Amino acid sequence: MSPRVRISDVARRAGVAPSTVSAVLNEVSGARVKDSTRERVRQAADELGYAPNALARGLRTRRSGTLAFISDVIATTPYAGQLIQGAQDTAWAAGHVLMVVNTGGDPAIESRALAVLRQQQVAGVLWATMSHRVVPAPVPPHGTPLVLLDAQDGTGAVPSVIPDEEAGARAAVAELADHGHRRIGFVLDREDSPASDGRTAGYRAALAERGLPVEDALVARARSCSAGGEEAAGVLLDRPHPPTAIFAFTDQMAVGVYHAAAARGLRIPEDLSVVGFDDLAVLAQELRPGLSSIALPHYAMGQTAAATLLRLVEDPHAEVPAVQRVRTRVVRRGSVGPAPSA
Structure with missing residues (x-):
């Protein structure tokens, strides 16, 4: 097994201090680093196969690179695959992983799940239901963004993504x-x-x-x-x-x-x-x-909800639509024909 690449190895390859590598790869706000230096650091990291320590970054920012997908029973229905896949693909493209929790609609499990998420310091929560309906919005860990998926809270206070x-x-x-x-x-x-x-x-x-x-x-x-x-x-x-x-x-x-x-x-x-x-x-x-x-549009709904959540993770004060309706489409098979003449 090849030895683990350290931040000092990247610094040596790029010809900069380890602190500069940390500032670039962890995208530290306000760090004064030239664009040419940033490019050199990223190139060195790619060549060496270095990846920032997500756990350490989470301890500093008090947020992990994890989004939570919590549902009542949707994870056990035929709808689930594409809904989760759309959210997961969008999260992964942004450098996050998706943790799926199925509560079965049990309030005790929901409460326990939220407690675990608090311990894990998840970056944001997607709350999905089996079918489009009004639900009482859960209370995620303090300051953690929340987006409802295939559900609404009835007030518009929590952003939601639903089919049209x-x-x-x-x-x-x-x-x-x-x-x-x-x-x-x-x-x-x-x-x-x-x-x-x-x-x-x-x-x-x-x-x-x-x-x-x-x-x-x-x-x-x-x-x-x-x-x-x-x-x-x-x-x-x-x-x-x-x-x-x-x-x-x-x-x-x-x-x-x-x-x-x-x-x-x-x-x-x-x-x-x-x-x-x-x-x-x-x-x-x-x-x-x-x-x-x-x-x-399950896949598109998952994508839209995850993208909205990620926007709120990056900027808790970002303006996002209260309700986003995702377009459906007609799938034609053999059950429709001309109206009978009599």
Whole structure:
């Protein structure tokens, strides 16, 4: 094993004092070092493979090069991978590592996690939830920046990064309307949340923009699961004037729409078109036909949240948006077709 490269080795290679190397590589504020000297020090460090001691730097600054990613249950859901990956890639590019803590929604574990983070002197905290909703903002260690991910605190006091629910619903309705559908139903979660509010607003706005009927009879609410989707779709399809297309609040509810259609002898997309929301590959790609869906931008949300947090780590007084909405996109498969003529 080759011997560890020390700061004195870099100083000798660059022809400067060890204190100068420390000031350059640790980016000490106010250090008076010429640009040419800085470049020489960095080149020497690269040639020797020297890296600053992150632990020692953390003791001086009282902050480590670590960001914490704390979630209720998101780390055990299909959504987690891209959300965490986006945050991790952004943190890593800035010289930080990401520590992931899954609390399972247990207040005792959340409290313990915050205590551990205080001991570890993390630079900042990302607090993520399983689905877009309002949550009481946690209290991180004093002076530690906090950003909410896929959540809001209801006051706007804590910066948050969320999907653009309304724009996603508008895109779903547009996809159906562009195929000639004029009666577009909506199966919706029975629980109120920022997600259901945003998607409802987008659904109604998109219909109104196209001069299509905005009728309470075209909306049915149930549990956000396949059974709930089947129940709500059944209510719509059994009406005297049923919709020719259905927008589902989630892909799981869309699975129920498929079941309700099959039970009534309806073919997708010949007799009924369907668009979901989430783009859960394990569901959307396996249905026959494949489900067209609105993809939640998990990777981009993780990137945006981490970038916002890093900005606050660098400058606690930096002005950042109270709420940042990240755009969704339409993923087209085989569940949307022309509106039936009769």
